[in-house]
Amino acid sequence: MMRYIIKRVLYALPILMGINVLTFGLFFMVNSPDDMARMHLGQKHVKPTAIKHWKAQRGYDLPMFYNTHAKGTARITESLFFQKSVRLFAFDFGVSDAGRDIGSDIAQRMWPSLAIAVPVLIFGIIFNVLFAMLMAFFRSSYLDLSGVVLCIILMSISSMFYIIGGQYLFGKVLKLVPISGYNPGFDSLKFIALPVLVSIIGGLGAGSRWYRALVLEEINKDYVKTARAKGLSEVRILFHHVLKNAMLPILTGVVVIIPSLFMGSLVLESFFSVPGLGSYIIDAIGQQDFAIVRSMVFLGSILYIVGLILTDISYTLFDPRVRLK
Amino acid sequence: MKFALLWTDSCLLVVVALGVIFVGMGLRKSPMRRAFKRIISKPIAASSGIVLLFFLLIGVLDSIHTEEANKSSSVLDRIMAPVGDQYEKTYSAPIALDLFTTETMSKNGQVQQMHPRLKYPPPKMNSEALKWQFIEKALYQSLLLDGTVLLVLLLLFALYQKGVKKGARIRFSAAQISALGTLFLCLFFIFSSFAISRELHVLGTGKIGQDIFYYAVKSIRTGLIIGILTTLFMMPLALALGIAAGFFGGWVDDVIQYIYTTLSSIPGVLLITASVLSMQTYIANHPEQFTSLAQNADARLLALCLILGVTSWTSLCRLLRAESLKLREIDFVIAAKAMGTSNIKILYKHLLPNLMHIVVITLVLDFSFLVLAEAVLAYVGVGVSPMTISWGNMINAARLELAREPVVWWPMLAAFVFMFTLVLASNLFADVVRDAFDPRRAD
Numbered sequence: 001m002m003r004y005i006i007k008r009v010l011y012a013l014p015i016l017m018g019i020n021v022l023t024f025g026l027f028f029m030v031n032s033p034d035d036m037a038r039m040h041l042g043q044k045h046v047k048p049t050a051i052k053h054w055k056a057q058r059g060y061d062l063p064m065f066y067n068t069h070a071k072g073t074a075r076i077t078e079s080l081f082f083q084k085s086v087r088l089f090a091f092d093f094g095v096s097d098a099g100r101d102i103g104s105d106i107a108q109r110m111w112p113s114l115a116i117a118v119p120v121l122i123f124g125i126i127f128n129v130l131f132a133m134l135m136a137f138f139r140s141s142y143l144d145l146s147g148v149v150l151c152i153i154l155m156s157i158s159s160m161f162y163i164i165g166g167q168y169l170f171g172k173v174l175k176l177v178p179i180s181g182y183n184p185g186f187d188s189l190k191f192i193a194l195p196v197l198v199s200i201i202g203g204l205g206a207g208s209r210w211y212r213a214l215v216l217e218e219i220n221k222d223y224v225k226t227a228r229a230k231g232l233s234e235v236r237i238l239f240h241h242v243l244k245n246a247m248l249p250i251l252t253g254v255v256v257i258i259p260s261l262f263m264g265s266l267v268l269e270s271f272f273s274v275p276g277l278g279s280y281i282i283d284a285i286g287q288q289d290f291a292i293v294r295s296m297v298f299l300g301s302i303l304y305i306v307g308l309i310l311t312d313i314s315y316t317l318f319d320p321r322v323r324l325k
Numbered sequence: 326m327k328f329a330l331l332w333t334d335s336c337l338l339v340v341v342a343l344g345v346i347f348v349g350m351g352l353r354k355s356p357m358r359r360a361f362k363r364i365i366s367k368p369i370a371a372s373s374g375i376v377l378l379f380f381l382l383i384g385v386l387d388s389i390h391t392e393e394a395n396k397s398s399s400v401l402d403r404i405m406a407p408v409g410d411q412y413e414k415t416y417s418a419p420i421a422l423d424l425f426t427t428e429t430m431s432k433n434g435q436v437q438q439m440h441p442r443l444k445y446p447p448p449k450m451n452s453e454a455l456k457w458q459f460i461e462k463a464l465y466q467s468l469l470l471d472g473t474v475l476l477v478l479l480l481l482f483a484l485y486q487k488g489v490k491k492g493a494r495i496r497f498s499a500a501q502i503s504a505l506g507t508l509f510l511c512l513f514f515i516f517s518s519f520a521i522s523r524e525l526h527v528l529g530t531g532k533i534g535q536d537i538f539y540y541a542v543k544s545i546r547t548g549l550i551i552g553i554l555t556t557l558f559m560m561p562l563a564l565a566l567g568i569a570a571g572f573f574g575g576w577v578d579d580v581i582q583y584i585y586t587t588l589s590s591i592p593g594v595l596l597i598t599a600s601v602l603s604m605q606t607y608i609a610n611h612p613e614q615f616t617s618l619a620q621n622a623d624a625r626l627l628a629l630c631l632i633l634g635v636t637s638w639t640s641l642c643r644l645l646r647a648e649s650l651k652l653r654e655i656d657f658v659i660a661a662k663a664m665g666t667s668n669i670k671i672l673y674k675h676l677l678p679n680l681m682h683i684v685v686i687t688l689v690l691d692f693s694f695l696v697l698a699e700a701v702l703a704y705v706g707v708g709v710s711p712m713t714i715s716w717g718n719m720i721n722a723a724r725l726e727l728a729r730e731p732v733v734w735w736p737m738l739a740a741f742v743f744m745f746t747l748v749l750a751s752n753l754f755a756d757v758v759r760d761a762f763d764p765r766r767a768d
């Protein structure tokens with residue numbers, strides 16, 4: 001087991017390096033730091049000294065890969081690639097273009113993101129499974145069919161509609177919750193209630209339709225026929241036998257996104273003005289702060305790869321038939 | 326008058342033509358014909374297919390741009406004219422005669438707050454009663470026209486059944502009834518909204534006085550381009566790399582697997598964001614390559630499709646690799662190899678036709694996802710150019726209008742309803758297509 005995990009982590013390294021080089025290429029090769037400076041300072045009427053100053057302040061005045069002016073190892077380390085990209089491996093995110101420490105920003109902003117993402121995940125699974133089981137219980141009847149059609153309709157509505165509609169209905173018309181904002185601590189409950197509700201409803205269509213397919217795949221298997229032959233009730237078969245086996249793909253499908261929960265949701269957070277990592281990225285995009293976007297791309301990829309490794313491990317935990325080599 | 330096709334225009338027209346040829350060629354083969362028959366025999370697929378065809382028709386009409394007196398406009402613009410050029414001062418409610426906001430005006434020598442009259446409705450339509458009279462007439466006329474079209478179609482159908490098929494009785498299947506019903510509804514919506522739009526703003530006007538109905542209809546093209554062109558860029562990459570990885574194996578497989586694992590490890594939105602930001606900086610710093618604003622916006626739309634394509638080919642590639650890995654070991658491929666058939670011929674004759682169902686299913690499933698994604702990307706600020714008319718931009722602009730008192734709901738709702746109709750139709754259609762093409766689900 002341990003050997004397998006180590007092997008997987010080692011496999012992940014070249015992928016992370018690839019991501020690192022790719023993001024470096026996107027941000028520094030396609031557009032030179034000069035372009036970025038001009039973007040920030042304005043296209044016209046900008047003096048070369050101002051660009052130079054902007055670059056020097058943010059450490060963008062180094063050569064790309066190899067510094068001929070330095071000595072020894074500094075020839076490599078005193079380059080843009082090393083300073084801006086390689087240091088990400090040590091979770092050293094550096095300073096944003098606006099001059100703030102990205103690492104401490106992330107540490108501070110991940111809690112509001114989690115406060116929304118965790119309840120969404122947990123309640124989302126519960127509701128999706130319940131809805132899917134309900135459809136499976138009434139399978140190949142009109143109730144099932146209308147359930148599927150309802151799922152497709154829910155899937156076809158833009159996520160923006162759920163957010164804007166939710167804010168309008170619950171925030172403005174019914175005045176049950178504040179439209180947007182966030183307060184840390186126990187007070188946060190009234191602020192996260194609406195985002196959580198909105199994103200559960202938004203995910204209900206796609207989620208429960210997929211889970212229904214998983215449940216229906218199990219329902220024709222031999223052990224279900226045996227259970228039925230023994231005279232068990234349909235409810236007991238569904239919730240005791242089928243659910244246990246259907247939970248396997250559901251849970252392993254969920255594990256992959258657990259690490260990414262830190263990242264929060266881009267649109268949801270910025271609509272509800274939650275100071276999480278999702279709105280952090282949106283703000284960075286709005287301000288053209290490439291240092292933050294670059295760090296978040298790398299962080300997001302690491303979390304996703306961790307999720308993949310956890311998925312493989314969870315297979316052995318949930319399903320004794322799977323042995324890792 | 327001469328044609329002035331934008332880049333995206335030519336791409337979309339080429340793809341639509343290729344699609345028609347592909348379907349036409351495919352129908353000559355019996356498995357494809359069977360799948361096609363299975364699709365159109367389902368009432369849901371017949372209805373959603375007709376809705377999609379109407380959307381496609383509008384998109385294609387809007388993609389044929391012609392230039393006249395230095396002004397480029399599409400065929401759709403000409404059909405809908407003068408709606409596109411009629412700008413009011415600011416908001417006005419659907420089919421209203423007056424502006425939504427009040428202004429201080431002097432009337433009969435008295436200064437008072439009142440809603441000024443819109444510019445577009447003709448002066449002779451000066452009361453609510455006259456307006457409703459006009460709308461009633463428009464609805465009645467379009468119903469009449471629609472009924473005539475349907476009657477002609479029914480007659481042709483009856484003649485076909487009596488004459489060609491020599492049937493004793495004329496009967497309709499459920500799919501045909503549902504298709505005719507949808508056709509009737511679609512035509513009625515098109516005719517009546519067109520008729521009303523001759524003298525009124527059907528869906529009101531937005532903040533800068535733009536006609537919302539015109540904007541919502543124009544957005545169809547943007548949605549279709551994002552949904553269709555992206556797959557155009559994605560498909561060759563996914564097909565070539567997926568088949569190569571599965572068929573040749575070895576180091577080719579390793580390299581391709583590495584590439585797509587790396588790309589798919591980066592969260593989708595972030596990769597798109599990063600690419601779009603670099604692309605925007607490039608366009609901003611090279612203004613000489615994009616002479617007009619329309620060209621600039623068009624280049625951004627095309628680049629967005631390219632980026633979406635490059636970032637989303639990985640899942641299709643993975644599926645194709647797994648399938649070709651399986652096909653490589655199958656008897657007819659081994660037999661072809663043993664008889665000395667060249668690799669190219671095996672790929673083209675044996676592998677490609679057996680992978681097509683995966684490609685078709687992915688295409689239709691991705692389409693609705695991409696149309697929805699456009700709205701989110703517009704909000705994030707990395708979508709189409711703000712110059713381009715799209716549902717995402719409409720929603721983004723209308724976002725704050727719900728906070729106004731009284732509420733301005735029509736720009737937002739129009740964008741959502743149009744988008745919802747397209748996505749729902751394509752989702753329903755995709756569902757049936759998947760069932761028809763998936764060998765595991767074949768009945």
